[in-house]
Amino acid sequence: MDYLRNTWYLAAWSEDIKDGKLFPRTLLERPLVFFRDTDGTVVALDDRCPHRFAPLSMGKLDGGRLRCGYHGLEFDSAGTCVRNPHGAGRIPRAALVRSHPVVERFGGVWYWAGDKEPDPALIPDFARLDDDAQVTRRDHLVMDAPYDLIIDNLLDCSHTSFLHDGMLGNAEMLPVPTEVIQDGTTIRVVRWARSVPPPGMFDMLFRGDGAPVDTWTDFRWDPPSHLLLDVGVTPPGRPKEEGTGYFGTHILTPETATTTHYHTAAARWGIQPGTESSGVRLKVSDMRRFAFEEQDEPMIRAQHRTIQAFGADAPRPVLLETDAGVVRWHRIMDELLAAEREDNAPAANGR
Ligand code: FES
Ligand SMILES: [Fe+2]
Missing domain, CATH: 2.102.10.10 (Rieske [2Fe-2S] iron-sulphur domain)
Structure with a gap:
């Protein structure tokens, strides 16, 4: 690769x-x-x-x-x-x-x-992880999938309404626009769903009564494979600060062309009374790990096998509105890889 x-x-x-x-x-x-x-x-x-x-x-x-x-x-x-x-x-x-x-x-x-x-x-800013008191377990798993398919998964958060339905997403969160903001080689992929039922994880961390919330996912990507997710819920129409959420890291490192080290932790903020315990912190760690290991990984692994099975016969992927971030990170990455190839070219020719 x-x-x-x-x-x-x-x-x-x-x-x-x-x-x-x-x-x-x-x-x-x-x-x-x-x-x-x-x-x-x-x-x-x-x-x-x-x-x-x-x-x-x-x-x-x-x-x-x-x-x-x-x-x-x-x-x-x-x-x-x-x-x-x-x-x-x-x-x-x-x-x-x-x-x-x-x-x-x-x-x-x-x-x-x-x-x-x-x-x-050049190391992207993950200072959110510096406050150990609020950070969930620093987890590591090896995903049986190439790193680029995992980035595609993360930057299209609409999958939460299907793959993580009930825990991290739900059907009511679907009809919202996907906004991409680029600053240099950093992008943010932002989605807001207004006045929707809270996904289970956030109901647990917020009011626990299923009352409607505004919820957002704001995913930052830095090359080559470093992601920080700002995600949370707040009462409808209210600023983020009145709600709760966490900054989740999804820092990927290719192990091989087909396997990926996945480093994840979440730094919570706006911690509500009754959710401060280490038990809740552990539960957030476990739920996130379950989502990545038992829901995302099997799908991405199977997707990879399907791509391989059809091989050269592959058409270009059909694009949906929610792919805006996916398209953008690929474009930036292709440019960076091309620049690096060009940089190396004179040395290679001179050998
Ligand atoms: S000393 Fe290392 S292989 Fe012999
Ligand atoms: Fe996922």
Whole structure:
């Protein structure tokens, strides 16, 4: 698959990379091993020993050194071999492991997938996640679907009225316009439904009496696959601030061409009396995970299989009004990929 390279991807939640532990994860088809150096800094190395290509993640951490589990070569956090326990202990010049730039921000570890100088200022703003007290479980699942189909799913929120009917959407929310707002390469896809029955999740978080609400979904997408959903309910005709909702992250990182790391958490606001408990927080985590894992994933996986089964025979997809955001993110992404290809072209020709 053609991935955007000179950009950040979320590798893992910070809390998943624990002191003294090796953490293997494949990103963009590249097996990597993550760990914390003695000062706590996260390190990312190729998960491949230069000797016989064993995965380094099957080795051991000894202070800041990673010892290969097969024949014991030792590497420092830059991927340089610093000890050969065999014979005279000579260290071959090629005994190097590639290391990759990583930055910790917003409770996550971000991985730079390109060769250009990484710029941490390019990480999209997920500061909503910084207030731990209101954030639900930082969840991770691997979806058996390519990342672009998952973005298509997210940016067309009309599917909630069918796939998540009753929990996150309902039929009354359908006849509303889809507005797309673009600022540089960032887009927002906004839908408002007025005076409709509250979807179950939001009835639980708001009044619990099924009384009509105004409800919105305002999905922000930043390239390549980073989404933040502002979603909530408020009494009909009243400003958002009088209601409740959350900012949900849907930060996707391709694992392979057909599987995707899905990082999700929700930062609640406007928390109503009686819904402050950790039990409610857990329930929001569980309901969201259920929606993504048991409702979205089977549909997207099946959609992908159908697309593959028909192969080259595929017509262009029929477009509906609700596809406005989907069309836009593809257009921006195609431009970015083309620009990156062009950037790489002279080097490739010169080889
Ligand atoms: S494969 Fe790593 S030391 Fe031999
Ligand atoms: Fe969904």
